[in-house]
Amino acid sequence: MKRRILLGMLLAMMVVGLVSAQTATTASKKFTIATVVKVDGIAWFDRMREGVVKFGKDTGNTTFLLGPAKADAAEQVKIIEGLIAQKVDAICVVPFSPEALEPVLKKARDAGIIVISHEATNQQNIDYDIEAFVNEEYGAHMMDNLAKFMNYEGEYANFVGSLTSKSHNQWMDGAEARQKEKYPKMKLVSRRNEEYDDQNIAYQKTKELLTKYPNLKGILGSASTTAPGAGLAVEEAGLQNKVSVVGTSLVSSSGQYLKSGAVKMIFFWDPADAGYVMNKMALTLLTGGKITDGMNLGVKGYEKIKRDPQNPKVFYGQAWVDVTPANMNQYNF
Amino acid sequence: MKKLLQQHEFVVTIVFFLVVILIGAINPAFFSIGNIFSLLKSMIIRGILALGVLIVIISGNVDISFTAISAFAMYTTSKIMLALFPEGGLLLAFAIGGLIGLLLGSINASFVAGMKLPALIVSLGTSSAIRGFMLAFIGVKIINNLPASLIAYSRSYIAKFTDASGKIVTLPSAIIMLIAVTIIVWFILRYTMLGRGVYALGGDPVSTERAGFNIKAIQYFIYCFMGFLSGIAGVLHSVFMRNANPFDIVGTELIVIASVVLGGASITGGKGTVYGTLLGVAFTVLIENSLIIIGVPSYWQKVVIGLIIVVSTAASALREKFAKLEIS
Structure with a gap:
């Protein structure tokens, strides 16, 4: 009985995946951008989800955030494999272990998927990496x-x-x-x-x-x-x-x-901002734009991103947030 | 004199005071009331856990699940208190924590007493299961808004001074709990049939049974009591830290066990005293909390702690060996 329910759920997920992939291709200029994080369910990435969802609302694209139940590189690989099969347009990723993700990210890029990373300045198989700051x-x-x-x-x-x-x-x-x-x-x-x-x-x-x-x-x-x-x-x-x-x-x-x-x-x-700008970079590339030195990503702290002189794929913001008793109530995480 | 030297506790006491004098000579700030209160406070939780471990070790077993039980009881108690009794008192929190610990301890007991399995193996399993269950089903988020009664207790003290530099130093009231647990454990081990049974069990289980002790009952007591103390220590930990972090406590089991062994309890069972255990706890707390004061750089602190544990436990094992040689 349990197995049957599980099977049903899997089938339903596949159908949903197919349908969403279909809508992405038929309705022009509507993109699906997935964000994959180290682990789901902790305050930090819950906050990142807020930024990802907000980006979807702001731009009318489909955006969502996924992560394994425990921080584990193999689980992250599985999730990304699933996203490649679903034919998403872009994957934003916060790797648990950059090295472990290289093969699957290469596969994603070979399939024509845009890949943006965060907290991973040494990641190779990506379009760009964005860091909150130097x-x-x-x-x-x-x-x-x-x-x-x-x-x-x-x-x-x-x-x-x-x-x-x-x-x-x-x-x-x-x-x-x-x-x-x-x-x-x-x-x-x-x-x-x-x-x-x-x-x-x-x-x-x-x-x-x-x-x-x-x-x-x-x-x-x-x-x-x-x-x-x-x-x-x-x-x-x-x-x-x-x-x-x-x-x-x-x-x-x-x-x-x-x-x-x-x-x-x-x-x-702020992880919400980091999630937002990763998606923004992905969308910029999807719509044929370029990421350039000194570019404004439209979020506080990322108004003038800097390219790493040693590694042209890596960009830095100045996105630290200062919290004193005066503004502490603005942050719920 | 020779007899005195053969007594492990006596030797450790002397070494302990030598180390104290040495540290004090390097930095006289060590002897400030503030520092001594601080060391005493650090002894409370480790001491309560160590006294439970002492009973387990005397009975000839080793339990490593007590930190998982402690973390579980701490976190679950905080959740229950916040959900059901946000205005609930201190006693209630300790009662809930103690009860949760006792129930989890009884799981260990049923395996050890019921199925006659070695506690080390059982507790390896239960500690991982208990911790996993907590993280999967109860939560992973740190609780920062503890009930007011617990916060108030974290601020209560039995002695308070302001030193020359304007620093306030207090001795927390929770020290009374360590004293109470010490007296209870000492009384049980020294003056009750149960205590005799625990020693006998560690010495020779077969003779113990033939002598008419109910081994099952003794083992149930040992692991339930260990669980109970773990629960109390867990709640105390959240009081001291003013939050309940489910990832805390686990990982400290080895230093607790090392304290007990350092204090002269024999890992093979049948031997160990309350005084030695407290001394062992004082010793490890002293070493851990004095490395900055004597100016050992960060890079070296772990090395020093590791070496001291190895040397002291090796010394007690060697001495035991020599003592046996002398007799034979």
């Missing part, structure tokens, strides 16, 4: 804000999720370089503490840092767990007015510390 620039931007809260002087410490996490370390490269160049009165006393994306470790290590460096004035976090962990330690110690915590985080995890003042400011990039 990692070093983002780090420098966080440092500028930390410096402001610290009044441009005093001791600070920084965190990374792990010393092997590439993006976190690039952010901190940019941040440390900016501090040395522009804020000579600031001093990095404890460099790249690891917190393994664990709020509890961020909390413990911050407590230790506060003990070891009684004059500590700033903490800069990379993983989304550092700001709430460090914020909790600062709040418990009643040091909100002395120690400034800033870093990458989300309102859902750091909101209560933004409110209490233990975390001064958080940064992230």
